[in-house]
Amino acid sequence: MMNRRQFCKNALIIAGGVSLPLAALELFDPKRLLAEKSSKGDRRWVFLVDIDKCVGCGFCVKACKIENEVPYEAKVSRTWVERYVITKKGETLIDSPNAARDGFTSTKIDQNLEGMKEVTEGEIAKAFFVPKLCNQCENPPCVQVCPVGATYQTADGVVLVDREWCIGCGYCIMGCPYGVRFFHPVYQVAEKCNFCYHRLAKGMTSACVDACPFGARRIGNLRDPEDPVTKIITTERVNVLKEQYGTNPQVFYLGMTMEVK
Amino acid sequence: MKNHVWRPLYLAIAAVLIGLIVRSFIVPSDFGAHERGYMYGWHRKSNEQEWAAIPVKYRTAKVCIDCHRDKYDDIKDSPHGIISCENCHGPNYDHPKNPKVLEINRSRSLCLRCHSKLPYKGTLRGSFKGINPESHHPQAECMMCHYPHNPKRPNPGQEVKR
Numbered sequence A: 001m002m003n004r005r006q007f008c009k010n011a012l013i014i015a016g017g018v019s020l021p022l023a024a025l026e027l028f029d030p031k032r033l034l035a036e037k038s039s040k041g042d043r044r045w046v047f048l049v050d051i052d053k054c055v056g057c058g059f060c061v062k063a064c065k066i067e068n069e070v071p072y073e074a075k076v077s078r079t080w081v082e083r084y085v086i087t088k089k090g091e092t093l094i095d096s097p098n099a100a101r102d103g104f105t106s107t108k109i110d111q112n113l114e115g116m117k118e119v120t121e122g123e124i125a126k127a128f129f130v131p132k133l134c135n136q137c138e139n140p141p142c143v144q145v146c147p148v149g150a151t152y153q154t155a156d157g158v159v160l161v162d163r164e165w166c167i168g169c170g171y172c173i174m175g176c177p178y179g180v181r182f183f184h185p186v187y188q189v190a191e192k193c194n195f196c197y198h199r200l201a202k203g204m205t206s207a208c209v210d211a212c213p214f215g216a217r218r219i220g221n222l223r224d225p226e227d228p229v230t231k232i233i234t235t236e237r238v239n240v241l242k243e244q245y246g247t248n249p250q251v252f253y254l255g256m257t258m259e260v261k
Numbered sequence B: 001m002k003n004h005v006w007r008p009l010y011l012a013i014a015a016v017l018i019g020l021i022v023r024s025f026i027v028p029s030d031f032g033a034h035e036r037g038y039m040y041g042w043h044r045k046s047n048e049q050e051w052a053a054i055p056v057k058y059r060t061a062k063v064c065i066d067c068h069r070d071k072y073d074d075i076k077d078s079p080h081g082i083i084s085c086e087n088c089h090g091p092n093y094d095h096p097k098n099p100k101v102l103e104i105n106r107s108r109s110l111c112l113r114c115h116s117k118l119p120y121k122g123t124l125r126g127s128f129k130g131i132n133p134e135s136h137h138p139q140a141e142c143m144m145c146h147y148p149h150n151p152k153r154p155n156p157g158q159e160v161k162r
Helices: A004-019 A030-037 A059-067 A171-175 A197-201 A207-211 A228-235 B007-026 B046-052 B069-076 B085-089 B108-115
Strands: A045-050 A080-087 A092-095 A108-110 A116-118 A124-132 A151-153 A159-161 A217-221 A251-254 B031-033 B042-044
Touching: A045 A228, A059 A080, A059 A207, A059 B085, A092 A108, A151 B042, A159 B046, A197 B046, A207 A217, A207 B085, A217 A228, A228 A251, B042 B046
Parallel strands: A045 A251
Antiparallel strands: A045 A217, A080 A092, A080 A124, A108 A116, A151 A159, B031 B042
16 A cells, blocks of 8 residues: 555656656767867858849859759759849749750740740840859758758758768758759759869869859858958848748848849 | 566567667768757768769869960950850860860850840840841851950951861
């Protein structure tokens, strides 16, 4: 028989045990603590796009596809250029034929099911080109949703995909609010822009940056206050895409207007 | 405690132990939370090196200048001097070893990337000299009249031969 004192004692022990969080059972790992504290390294890659300088030649897309072995004829690309034509009626027409791999050579705008739309010079209020690529977000939602640890962020801010570990579930492709991820037709895993990580590692710049004749695309190190790109980002009026998602994107745009999505 | 109630518990514990042992063999030792912590840095560390080790294909115009000085001198002060050699001639890879020759692209579509007229006032593209590809000598190659390395000069002729 259990007396009152024993019952109270047992009840307290059980209640204590149940309320003990799983995390409390984890052993303290000084290496992990050090890693998290010292994550502010001396490099953080950021990108700067100057919309005013882009002419829609598409050399960046061509260079990207070849440099990163994304099948040239497949309708997927790590980077692309969008054309925005805003008419005087207030309509916004957007297209990106073949990700602008061959540039914009026609005045006709691809409106998918509605076909090719011809807009005459007199109807155009403004028109411009917007290059897009992975934003290498500070809070990347694509990384959070990966169930196997195949996609991750490096200390210098680039989000990479481990092709050996990716199981191709596609959660990250759905999770990216910018639509920069796609399924690689050859490797059958998630694929995305990584600022040409292999070129950065060799002290070069991204292939698209080298391919752009007009300097519309630039890459820099945010932790270096003398970096020309850092100077522009910290002193000029730059903007980012879809700020409201809280992803903290690290691709900055000069000359962006409200129509750009 | 030889009790039929406990036996399934032992089985469950054994299954978990086997799972943990198998896992320790499959998961590489460098897999874990790295610089960006558990939320963003949970990965196989050696994969970073695998990405960094990929060879470069577009090796930039710096590689071209040494051997093709004449072409460099042609283009450097022309309005086309801002265009990287590899944009039109394709990536260098290991040229001249592999490939031995790079592409000479004479297609109209190459020039039309910039010089197809788009009436976008106030933009850089709108200010370019452009043509309507359907009415401007549609059968001809641009290079029959224009010298691509320096568009300010007419084509000196030898560029046309194949």
